[in-house]
Amino acid sequence: MDSGKAKKPESGKLSDFDGNxxxxxxxxxxxxxxxxxxxxxxxxGHFRAEDLAESIRRLGRPVSLVTVYRxxxxxxxxxxxxxxCVTDNVAWYERAxxxxxxxxxxxxxxxxxxxxxxxxIDVLQEAVAGEHGxxxxxxxxxLMGVCGQCQNRNAEEERIEPEKxxxxx
Amino acid sequence: MDSGKAKKPESGKLSDFDGNxxxxxxxxxxxxxxxxxxxxxxxxGHFRAEDLAESIRRLGRPVSLVTVYRxxxxxxxxxxxxxxCVTDNVAWYERAxxxxxxxxxxxxxxxxxxxxxxxxIDVLQEAVAGEHGxxxxxxxxxLMGVCGQCQNRNAEEERIEPEKxxxxx
DNA sequence: CTCCCTGCAAAGAATTTGCATCTTC
DNA sequence: GAAGATGCAAATTCTTTGCAGGGAG
Numbered sequence: 001m002d003s004g005k006a007k008k009p010e011s012g013k014l015s016d017f018d019g020n021x022x023x024x025x026x027x028x029x030x031x032x033x034x035x036x037x038x039x040x041x042x043x044x045g046h047f048r049a050e051d052l053a054e055s056i057r058r059l060g061r062p063v064s065l066v067t068v069y070r071x072x073x074x075x076x077x078x079x080x081x082x083x084x085c086v087t088d089n090v091a092w093y094e095r096a097x098x099x100x101x102x103x104x105x106x107x108x109x110x111x112x113x114x115x116x117x118x119x120x121i122d123v124l125q126e127a128v129a130g131e132h133g134x135x136x137x138x139x140x141x142x143l144m145g146v147c148g149q150c151q152n153r154n155a156e157e158e159r160i161e162p163e164k165x166x167x168x169x
Numbered sequence: 170m171d172s173g174k175a176k177k178p179e180s181g182k183l184s185d186f187d188g189n190x191x192x193x194x195x196x197x198x199x200x201x202x203x204x205x206x207x208x209x210x211x212x213x214g215h216f217r218a219e220d221l222a223e224s225i226r227r228l229g230r231p232v233s234l235v236t237v238y239r240x241x242x243x244x245x246x247x248x249x250x251x252x253x254c255v256t257d258n259v260a261w262y263e264r265a266x267x268x269x270x271x272x273x274x275x276x277x278x279x280x281x282x283x284x285x286x287x288x289x290i291d292v293l294q295e296a297v298a299g300e301h302g303x304x305x306x307x308x309x310x311x312l313m314g315v316c317g318q319c320q321n322r323n324a325e326e327e328r329i330e331p332e333k334x335x336x337x338x
Numbered sequence: 339c340t341c342c343c344t345g346c347a348a349a350g351a352a353t354t355t356g357c358a359t360c361t362t363c
Numbered sequence: 364g365a366a367g368a369t370g371c372a373a374a375t376t377c378t379t380t381g382c383a384g385g386g387a388g
Binding site for chain 3 (some may be wrong): 029
């Protein structure tokens with residue numbers, strides 16, 4: 001009733017989620033859904049509807065892309081997957097129960113990406129969600145900045161060519 | 170609405186950004202672009218290409234939606250707007266130089282979006298960036314969860330009768 | 339005068355919906 | 364047996380592209 005199932009498995013085992021599935025009001029546990037669920041459990045990383053359909057195709061029991069599309073929202077509501085936010089125009093998802101969750105620190109100059117974990121931030125996020133009456137189920141955090149190397153390189157350039165640049169593309 | 174005279178780059182004044190615009194390699198400052206820029210300066214909150222076109226229409230100097238679409242990426246590269254990430258399939262933008270920066274709390278059930286500010290999180294982000302030698306220039310944070318209403322509604326529905334709920338889009 | 343910009347129409351890509359048929363409970 | 368689920372095709376929605384005329388530098 002309230003949040004979720006007491007069981008919060010960290011593995012990708014299908015059996016852990018059959019239950020959830022049937023808890024979605026009025027839905028039936030069809031073979032298509034088992035297949036989809038199975039594919040999700042085996043999928044590492046983010047995926048789009050089509051990626052999932054493709055991986056299902058490889059499993060040998062093809063499910064229509066339309067059916068995948070129809071089930072993704074259901075699975076999201078069931079807490080099986082979560083929609084992740086990639087600045088793009090496609091719906092990306094990922095398993096909702098991945099054990100580790102790291103965030104990204106991205107250098108806007110050279111594109112370097114550093115992964116990090118910072119429990120304290122997670123705690124505050126819970127706090128914010130709570131303040132607004134939300135039950136937090138996930139988050140997406142990206143920090144943009146300039147890495148050490150690029151800061152140095154930049155400083156050198158400015159010494160050579162002072163004041164000439166306001167900002168560039 | 171506000172004719173405040175604070176000449177800070179944090180305000181929505183067009184003049185602050187003309188320069189930037191012309192710095193995009195090879196672009197010209199046409200009247201269409203001025204109009205678009207102007208509309209962006211007056212736009213509070215996030216907008217999609219069409220919202221902007223609509224607001225421009227209201228300004229009286231309509232610009233084709235196609236042109237808006239063609240200019241948004243340019244403006245993003247110029248640092249005038251930034252693409253915000255709302256878990257949806259449309260491209261949302263917001264002015265990049267808004268003084269206040271709020272983050273989003275998104276209900277995965279009904280799609281409701283709540284904006285919030287939480288300075289403490291910002292501080293921690295600075296800390297994380299610092300630990301990795303980064304100079305923080307921006308961030309993007311979205312919290313996904315279930316809002317109070319949906320938590321209640323969900324509980325009720327599961328108890329009584331499953332019915333379709335309003336989802337946006 | 340040369341490119342770049344714009345608008346229109348049309349193309350694309352991602353996702354949703356109508357409908358007849360097949361399944362699960 | 365009935366409420367759901369599925370697949371196909373068609374419809375939508377958002378965004379991009381081709382092309383010819385118009386404008387900025």
